[in-house]
Amino acid sequence: MADLQIKNLHMHFSGVVALNGVSFDVKEGEIFSLIGPNGSGKSTLFNCVNGFNKPQDGSIFFGGENLLKKQPHQILNKGISRTFQNIQNVPYMTILDNILLGAHHRIDNKSTMKRLFTKEQRFVEESMGLEILDFLGIVNYEQKYMIGQPYGIQKLTEIARALIGKPKLVLMDEPAAGMNDQETQEIAKIITEIRDDLGITVLVVEHDMSLVMSISDRICVLDSGNILAIGEPEEVKNHPDVIKAFLGDSADA
Ligand SMILES: Nc1ncnc2c1ncn2[C@@H]1O[C@H](COP(=O)(O)OP(=O)(O)OP(=O)(O)O)[C@@H](O)[C@H]1O
Ligand SMILES: [Mg+2]
The missing domain is CATH 3.40.50.300 (P-loop containing nucleotide triphosphate hydrolases)
Known part of the structure; x- marks a missing residue:
């Protein structure tokens, strides 16, 4: 247990x-x-x-x-993942990329570079990100930049990043x-x-x-x-x- x-x-x-x-x-x-x-x-x-x-x-x-x-x-x-009391998003990245920051530890532990350069890996990661965005009800936001987003969206992004690693x-x-x-x-x-x-x-x-x-x-x-x-x-x-x-x-x- x-x-x-x-x-x-x-x-x-x-x-x-x-x-x-x-x-x-x-x-x-x-x-x-x-x-x-x-x-x-x-x-x-x-x-x-x-x-x-x-x-x-x-x-x-x-x-x-x-x-x-x-x-x-x-x-x-x-x-064990977490969210922070003070939001920890990266302003000049898209919402999807902010969420994917939370996925890196589990997707492909052994070949970090592969993730950066292969379309397949990117596709797997993005699908996971979109699933979580869908779960949180903000699926249309994935390509928007973090900066300037309403506070509620920033908080949901923080939650999404904590969830993407399952x-x-x-x-x-x-x-x-x-x-x-x-x-x-x-x-x-x-x-x-x-x-x-x-x-x-x-x-x-x-x-x-x-x-x-x-x-x-x-x-x-x-x-x-x-x-x-x-x-x-x-x-x-x-x-x-x-x-x-x-x-x-x-x-x-
Ligand atoms: N890194 C640190 N260095 C020095 N003191 C700290 C540090 N982190 C927490 N404290 C102190 O420990 C105590 C508990 O702080 P903590 O942040 O855990 O409270 P909290 O219950 O989360 O409060 P809040 O509801 O305001 O977020 C406070 O007195 C705080 O000032
Ligand atoms: Mg606190």
């Missing part, structure tokens, strides 16, 4: 404690949300899972393999940030379809509580690097410590 198992994770940056003994499991096939106030350690946890940060203590296993012994590209090869687990850092209500609903639908139709486990960080409550199987609440609560949406929503520290009035949403 490709479960993600995080145990007793400690990560500090000099004197700043970002994660203070965080433990939880994400089961294969779950939509699992990580929530908490600004600076509570959510993105740091993502960075630990995908290998950008090396925690001082604790363990992270995925499908039985120790991720802390691996580099970010090896973790991607094991089937990951087993995708980490999504604030996919609905900056989106209007309609776009947020569209993101909720897409996340559900990523799990239901593509069979990908989703670990998502989000501040939009109605989105989190509507899509999550389970939710983990972080506060200053500590876990306040883990459980199903109703349990978490009604947890007194959570209401006090984070949800406030929006717990009734």
